[in-house]
Amino acid sequence: MAETNYGLVGLAVMGANLTLNFAHHGIPMAVYNRTSSVTEKFLAGEAQGKPITGADNVRDFIGLMQRPRRIIILVKAGPAVDAVINELRPFLEEGDVIIDGGNSFFQDTIRRDREFQGTGLYFVGMGVSGGEEGARYGPSLMPGGPREAYDLLEPALSKVAAQVADGPCVTYIGPHGAGHYVKTVHNGIEYGDIQLIAETYNIMKHALGLSAPEMSEIFARWNEGRLNSFLVEIASTVLGFIDADTDKPLVDLILDEAEQKGTGRWTSQNAIELGVPIPTIDAAVWSRGISALKEERVHASSILQGPRLDGSANGSGRYDREHLINALESALYAAKVSSYAQGFALLRIASDTYGFELNLSELARIWKGGCIIRAELLNTIQQAFEQDPSDRPMNLLLAPHFAQEINNLQSDWRYVTGVARELGVPTPAMNASLDYYDSYRAERLPANLVQGLRDLFGAHTYRRVDKEGYFHTQWEARPEPELVEAVPTVPPAVTGEDDPVEQTTETSRT
Ligand code: 2AM
Numbered sequence: 001m002a003e004t005n006y007g008l009v010g011l012a013v014m015g016a017n018l019t020l021n022f023a024h025h026g027i028p029m030a031v032y033n034r035t036s037s038v039t040e041k042f043l044a045g046e047a048q049g050k051p052i053t054g055a056d057n058v059r060d061f062i063g064l065m066q067r068p069r070r071i072i073i074l075v076k077a078g079p080a081v082d083a084v085i086n087e088l089r090p091f092l093e094e095g096d097v098i099i100d101g102g103n104s105f106f107q108d109t110i111r112r113d114r115e116f117q118g119t120g121l122y123f124v125g126m127g128v129s130g131g132e133e134g135a136r137y138g139p140s141l142m143p144g145g146p147r148e149a150y151d152l153l154e155p156a157l158s159k160v161a162a163q164v165a166d167g168p169c170v171t172y173i174g175p176h177g178a179g180h181y182v183k184t185v186h187n188g189i190e191y192g193d194i195q196l197i198a199e200t201y202n203i204m205k206h207a208l209g210l211s212a213p214e215m216s217e218i219f220a221r222w223n224e225g226r227l228n229s230f231l232v233e234i235a236s237t238v239l240g241f242i243d244a245d246t247d248k249p250l251v252d253l254i255l256d257e258a259e260q261k262g263t264g265r266w267t268s269q270n271a272i273e274l275g276v277p278i279p280t281i282d283a284a285v286w287s288r289g290i291s292a293l294k295e296e297r298v299h300a301s302s303i304l305q306g307p308r309l310d311g312s313a314n315g316s317g318r319y320d321r322e323h324l325i326n327a328l329e330s331a332l333y334a335a336k337v338s339s340y341a342q343g344f345a346l347l348r349i350a351s352d353t354y355g356f357e358l359n360l361s362e363l364a365r366i367w368k369g370g371c372i373i374r375a376e377l378l379n380t381i382q383q384a385f386e387q388d389p390s391d392r393p394m395n396l397l398l399a400p401h402f403a404q405e406i407n408n409l410q411s412d413w414r415y416v417t418g419v420a421r422e423l424g425v426p427t428p429a430m431n432a433s434l435d436y437y438d439s440y441r442a443e444r445l446p447a448n449l450v451q452g453l454r455d456l457f458g459a460h461t462y463r464r465v466d467k468e469g470y471f472h473t474q475w476e477a478r479p480e481p482e483l484v485e486a487v488p489t490v491p492p493a494v495t496g497e498d499d500p501v502e503q504t505t506e507t508s509r510t
Contacts, residue, residue, distance in 0.1 A: 004028035004051070006156065007061060007071040009084050010102075011038050014128065015074035016046065017135035018101065018160070023050040025159040030054065030064035034075075058087050068095035070153055072126075077104045085112065094120040097149045101128045103263060106177035106184060110354075113145060113176040122149035125176070127183020129371035130162065138162030140371035141170040142186070144179025144356070162370025169366040171359070178356040181270075182363060185347055188267025188281040190231075190372050191260075192339040195284035195429040197235050200332045203416065206425050207319050212249035216240030222329050227336075229375030258288040267346070274353060276346045277439075279432035280339035287428050306424030319419065330412035335433035337406060340381060341396035342436055361385035397440060406437065 007030040008019050019029045019042075028051035033039045036056035043054045055061035062069065069092070073084050081100055088098065098121065100109065109125030116123035127142030128135065141161045143150055150172045161170040173179045197219075204210055204218070216239035223232045243250040264285045271278040290297070344360055351358035364382035368374055384399035385392055393399040397406065406413075417434055420427040439445060451462035452475075461470040 003066050004030060004064070005066050005068065005070050007031065007065050007069060009033070009061075009071060009073045009088070010075035011042050012074065013132050014101070014135050015072075016042055017132055018072065018074065018128070018139075019052060020046060020050070021136050021138070021160045022156065023047070023052050025156075026051075027156050027159070028052070030061055032056075032058065032061035059091060062088070062091040067093055068097060068152065069093075070097045070099065070156070072099045072101050074101045074128075077102045078108075081108070081112075089121075092121050095122075097122040097124060097152060099124040099126050099143070099153070100180075101126045103127075103183065103187075103261070104180050105266065106181035109144070109180045110177040122146050122152075124149050124153065125178075125180040127173075127179050127186065129183060129186055129367075129373075131372065134162065134370045138169070138370050140186075140366050140369060140374070142173050142179040142182045142366070143170065144173040144175065144177060144182070146175070147172060161366075162374075164365075164369040166365060169369045169371070171362045171366050173363075174351070174356040174358055177354065178351075178358065181350060181354065181356060182347065182358065184263050184266050184270070185343055185350075186367065186371065186373060187263035188278070188284075188346075189340065189343040191264035191267075191284035191288075192280040192343070192429060193229075193231050193336060193373055195287050196280070196332055196335050196339065196433070197231060199420075199425075199427045199430050200328050201235070201239070203420050203423070203425050203427065204325070204328060206423050207324060207419055208321055212239045212251050213242075218325060222332075225329070226376060227329065227333055229377070230372060231375075255294070256291055257294050258291045260285070260288045264288070270350070271346050274346070274349055276342075276349050277436060278342040278346050279436050280335070280342055280429050283428035283432040287426075307422065324416075324419065327412035327415050330409040331416035331430060334406050334409040334413045334437075335430050336377065337402055338397065338433035338437050339429070340377070341402075341440075344381070344385075344396050345394075359385075395440065397437065410437075 004027065006022060006027055008015055008022075009032050011019070011031060011033040015031075015033075019031055022029050031039060031042065031047075031052060031054040033042075033054075039054040039056060043052065047054075053064055055064060065071070071088065073081060075081060075084055081102060081104060085098060092098070098116075100112070100123070104125060106125070109123075113123050113125065122145065124143050124145035126144070128139050129142070130139035134140065138161055141157055143153065143157065154170075154172075157170045158168040161168040163169070173182050201215060204215055210218075216236045219232055219236035219239060223229070223236060239249065239251055241250045242248065243253055246253065264281060268278065268282045268285050271281070347358055347360060347363065350356060361382050361384075364378045364385060368378045368382070380399075380401055381396060384396060384401065387393075396402055413434055417427060417431055419425075420430065448462075451460075454460040455462050455472055456475040459472050461472045463470060
């Protein structure tokens with residue numbers, strides 16, 4: 001077999017397909033899997049006739065590669081990654097690179113990067129998006145870690161990544177956990193996109209009583225325009241699929257319980273930690289959660305009332321079909337832009353917080369191909385963030401192109417959310433996107449009253465619009481507390497977050 005520097009550990013679906021992708025591009029591969037029968041089967045099957053060799057133990061596997069070795073690990077995220085690293089470590093030599101291509105939690109990647117520092121070895125945490133198909137024919141790759149390790153990998157990664165008009169869908173993301181962090185947020189954005197598409201379908205279904213094949217055609221038409229994207233395209237495919245056994249649209253036979261592997265939740269958890277609002281992704285996460293409560297929902301549907309959801313609104317001619325379909329297209333697009341604005345705002349803050357040095361324009365570029373959220377819209381996002389730092393929008397909604405578009409679309413957007421409310425069709429993500437937009441553009445929010453309430457019950461202080469400083473007010477004349485006899489068994493007061501705290505700031509009593 002030809003000499004190689006490249007190896008891969010973990011021959012499940014993603015690992016096997018990525019190996020075939022490397023080999024297809026003329027990069028010989030060494031492979032290893034914990035269960036050696038999997039390796040044997042792969043070598044005798046799909047890998048036949050290709051420059052792929054394997055070993056049934058780590059020592060021999062390492063011996064198949066020249067230095068500096070570049071070993072991709074594609075095993076289940078979590079302890080398995082550490083187990084594989086520990087197995088490989090004794091055999092690695094100065095300059096070798098380990099690349100974790102799984103869906104690892106970015107804090108684990110930061111820890112592993114730290115553990116590799118000073119060892120002469122390199123650790124790269126690489127997000128891989130595009131599923132099985134992407135891994136085989138061109139994924140979007142998000143490698144993070146030491147720059148010099150990336151430079152070593154760049155020629156091969158550029159070949160195996162998806163290719164778009166302005167280059168391969170790979171770039172150096174940033175140090176330590178940057179790659180896995182960006183992959184996590186990518187998945188969060190994907191959750192938002194999927195939920196928005198599902199809600200749009202649901203409104204269409206209930207307001208107009210359209211069949212799945214009819215809606216398939218509408219999504220196909222939308223895919224020709226500004227909504228052009230992989231997810232809208234496959235929404236059309238799924239809605240148009242007829243089940244051979246029953247001759248019914250398959251989508252109508254699929255149980256309405258959405259599952260999740262956790263990356264959407266990680267995105268929400270991290271955003272909460274950083275105090276960055278990403279309500280559309282949050283809504284997508286909890287929507288999957290409530291969908292999983294199928295039995296409870298079925299029970300509740302017979303007790304809790306709302307408008308009838310039988311498509312009869314269409315029969316009554318309540319909504320003009322063409323008008324509503326066009327408005328739905330506008331609403332889906334506007335809601336998606338708002339969701340991306342949130343996602344990119346999170347990336348910007350996280351980049352500052354964790355020192356990821358993210359280039360937002362480059363992220364939009366490498367998401368244009370290979371990955372699940374690939375879409376026409378990313379071109380415009382890439383351009384918006386390409387500006388000089390002084391012209392770069394703080395928030396995507398402020399990019400002149402998007403601001404103008406949304407200003408024009410918002411009446412459709414409001415109409416659609418109104419229709420959903422009227423019919424009792426839940427649209428958490430669509431509403432969250434609109435609420436984000438309305439909150440972000442609000443010169444004044446009711447947080448003044450929030451601050452007033454907090455100051456009354458907890459002396460938390462507030463600031464004023466007309467004077468500098470922090471203030472506390474004695475809001476009401478309190479009766480003198482009555483003296484009570486001391487009771488020996490009174491438990492200590494539990495201090496909650498919003499209980500009074502010691503004032504260190506300037507306060508003024510009015
Ligand atoms: P296996 O075939 O031996 O189970 C997805 O589960 C991939 O990760 C599989 O290739 C699996 O190997 C591998 N994997 C899971 N846990 C592992 C571990 N602790 N050590 C090594 N490989 C592991």
